[in-house]
Amino acid sequence: MNSYLIKKEKQPNPMTPMHLVALIDLSLFTLLSFRSGVFVMFILMIGASKVVLNYLTYIILRKxxxxxxxLAIIVAMILSLGLAMQLRLSTDVGFKQFIWYLTGLSIFLVTSSIFQLVNKRIRSIWFFYILMIILFILTLLIGKSINGxxxxxxxxxISFQPSEFIKILFVFFIAxxxxxPEALRLKLGDRSASPKWILMIMVFIILGFFVLQxxxxxALLIFMVYLSTIYVFEKAITFIATNAILAGSAALIAVKIMPHLQVRVDSWLNPFADIAGKGYQITQSLFAIGSGSFFGTGIGFGYPHFIPNVETDFIFSAICEEMGIFGGIAIIIxxxxxxxxxxxxxxxxxDPFTKSLAFGLTITVAFQTFLIIGGVTKxxxxxxxTLPFVSYGGSSMLSSFLILGLLQALSGSILREEAFEFEKIDNK
Structure with missing residues (x-):
């Protein structure tokens, strides 16, 4: 009995990680409230509200x-750094980001709760593909061009980016x-085409729509998700190599004939050749990261506004400047x-569908993080x-929370399966 009590006393408090996040939140937002030398109650109220929401979300998930x-604890920490930096860049932008965070949190909780109700009912590969095509056509017909x-x-x-939700539909499509796979088998008389090659044609059509936009x-993100998923679950090396060669050849041709892509490649290879022109963004990003050194200039003491689109594409550079390389490493960790x-x-x-779905959603976030951090660091x-949960934008925030909600629901199904197995053992 005494040994049982001792073991019970040594069990860690499940709320400890959330207490740590709350402590970091209060410290960060309190410091941010004094950045101008005058106490700004509004910023501290946002920080306190976020702490309360963190606890409520965690309690609901556990109860x-x-x-x-x-999952919620890790994202809460990422959001803390991102929201604090958005508020530092602009109080208005930061407040809008907080509203998107509230909306995204609602989507997360709803998705986590209802996904199991529709999980086994909607698994048609054609349903997800047609839905993607409809979104592409709508974007081409009534879409608006922003930044080219x-x-x-x-x-x-109301404005939104359909591509942020198409990437999620694409994961469902691959899953x-x-x-x-037999759903894509095409029969031509006595012969039939392999489902994998039909899949390749369908995927390249999707990539073509992205090129038109x-x-x-x-396009690069979903192609990476596509190849990774096929490699893990199908292990078709020849098929993957064929896809990579075709896509690589198409990319080289696109760089040669599309000035927009040529500018990006030139600014990547040698941004200092035209530091006041096409290399301005990336050079300012590198200067910001370098000036932050290991510990940063401190919140409010850097010059992140010198970087164009700093609140969206280059938010990681701003974090590195004012929170230091260690702040950037914390984001990556x-x-x-x-x-x-x-x-x-x-x-x-x-279940193969949910297993591949969880894998696809996870690597979507991972590859997206790699692409944006790799881009701003040259x-x-x-x-x-965008950087998930950190960059400013409603479409990005909502799609990121939707992915998180789906992963949460999938993890909940594991918990229910384990409970069912234990119940069967007890009944025996």
Whole structure:
């Protein structure tokens, strides 16, 4: 009895990680409230509201046994750094980002709760593909061009990027193929075409739509997700090599004939050759990261506004400038932990559809993070996509929370399966 009590006392408090996030939130937002030398109560209220919402979300997940609670903890920490930097750049922009965070949190909780109701009912590969095509056609017909890419739909005061949600539909599409490849088998008399080659044609049509919209970053993202998923679940090396060669050849041709892409490649290879022109963004990003050194200039003491589109594409550079390289490393570690939890959920699932879905959603976030951080640090050319949960924007925030909600629901299904197995053992 005494040994049982001792073991029970040594069990860690499940709220400890959330207490740590709350402590960091209060410290960060309190410091941010004094950045101008005058106390700004509004910023502290946003920080306090976020702490309360973090606790409420965590309590709901634990009370109703909705799966992996560490997903919410990791994202809460990422959001803290992102929201604090958005408020530092502009109070108005930061407040709008907080509103998007509230909306995204609602989507997360709703998705986590209702996904199991429709999970086994909607798995048709054609359903997801046709839905993607409809969104592409709508964007081409009524879409608006912003920064050279026709990837926005504007309805009055509401605007959104369909591509942010197409990438999620694409993951469902690939998961449907993995679970039922025969759905794409095309019979021609006595012969039939392999489902994988039909899939390749369908995927390249999707990539073609992205090219028409000049949405090259998202095209690269879904292609990476496509190849990775096929490699993991199909292990078709020849097929993957063929896809890579075709896509690589098409990319080289596109760079040669499209000035927009040529500018991106030139500014990546040698941004200092035209530091006041096409190399301005990336050089300012590098200067910001370098000036931050290890510990940063401090919140409010840097010059992130020198970087164009700093609140969207280059938010990571701003974080590195004012929070230091260690702040940037903290962001990367959080995303690595998110990748780890997502892969763990994938390994715990038995159903091929949900297993491939969890894998696809996880690597979508991972590849998106790699592409944007690699772009602003000059590791790879700039792609123009956003950093999940950190960059400003409603479409990005909502799609990121939708992915998180789906992963949460999938982790909850593992918990229910384990509970069912234990119940069967007890009944025996």
């Amino acid at each position: 109703y046994k909705m799966g992996d609670t560490y 890419a026709k990837n926005w739909i504007v309805l009055g005061k 449907s193929f993995v679970s039922n 000049r949405e090259f970053g998202t 959080m995303f690595v932990l998110l990748l780890y939890r997502g892969i763990k959920i994938c390994l715990g699932l038995r 590791l790879i050319p700039l792609t123009g996509i």
